[in-house]
Amino acid sequence: MGDLVNRGPDSLGVLRRVKALGDRVTTVLGNHDLHLLAAAAGHGRHGAEDTFGDILRAKDSRQLITWLRHRPLLHWDKATGHALVHAGIPPQWTLAQTEAYASEIESILRGSDWRHFFAAMYGDDPAQWSTDLAPELRRRYTINALTRMRFLHPDGSLNFSNNGPPNEADALVPWFQFPTRRNTETRIVCGHWAALGLRQENNVVALDSGCVWGGSLSAKPLQPPGEILSINCSA
Numbered sequence: 001m002g003d004l005v006n007r008g009p010d011s012l013g014v015l016r017r018v019k020a021l022g023d024r025v026t027t028v029l030g031n032h033d034l035h036l037l038a039a040a041a042g043h044g045r046h047g048a049e050d051t052f053g054d055i056l057r058a059k060d061s062r063q064l065i066t067w068l069r070h071r072p073l074l075h076w077d078k079a080t081g082h083a084l085v086h087a088g089i090p091p092q093w094t095l096a097q098t099e100a101y102a103s104e105i106e107s108i109l110r111g112s113d114w115r116h117f118f119a120a121m122y123g124d125d126p127a128q129w130s131t132d133l134a135p136e137l138r139r140r141y142t143i144n145a146l147t148r149m150r151f152l153h154p155d156g157s158l159n160f161s162n163n164g165p166p167n168e169a170d171a172l173v174p175w176f177q178f179p180t181r182r183n184t185e186t187r188i189v190c191g192h193w194a195a196l197g198l199r200q201e202n203n204v205v206a207l208d209s210g211c212v213w214g215g216s217l218s219a220k221p222l223q224p225p226g227e228i229l230s231i232n233c234s235a
Ligand SMILES: [Mn+2]
Pocket: 003, 030, 031, 032, 086, 147, 192, 193
């Protein structure tokens, strides 16, 4: 569910290992993966807290970056009927819209001018979705919604200041509990929100159980469907 890098001690090892699995693995891009791609493109504001310098300096850096930028933002798993996405799908979008907006960015990242995309990726605006957004702003909203979203304001706009668990957030609503969600029929598997922990509700499976913070690493068998498996990461 993304964020293969920058969330632990051996980002280079993780990236090489997952890449080596080839067709046996499907992974979607997370905000930290995009942050690495931005750095590789010369647009990242990467600093001391980032732990992917080894990837940028590796002898196979070019191949790893090329592989990573060909990963999708959204994966629709037709066989099991699940949408895989790093943070979630905004309530204003149907699955068809999500596929269209994600695909627009995936095409850019896979194209020869991919580096240029990152010049305009960073920023919290626009926080509110509108079909009238100019292309550059639509793409930034898409990136923010699919890879950074947690809480929404009551008007449906994205909130970026609270990353805690839901009970600590006053008027904010977790995206998957938003009352007028248009994608409640879509089964969604996501990660990203470590403070939320494991959740299964409203057709959403949220799997980030905080491995990087000493919690656990969790997996959900989709075919055949099974109970969530978790392994302890505190050791
Ligand atoms: Mn994330």
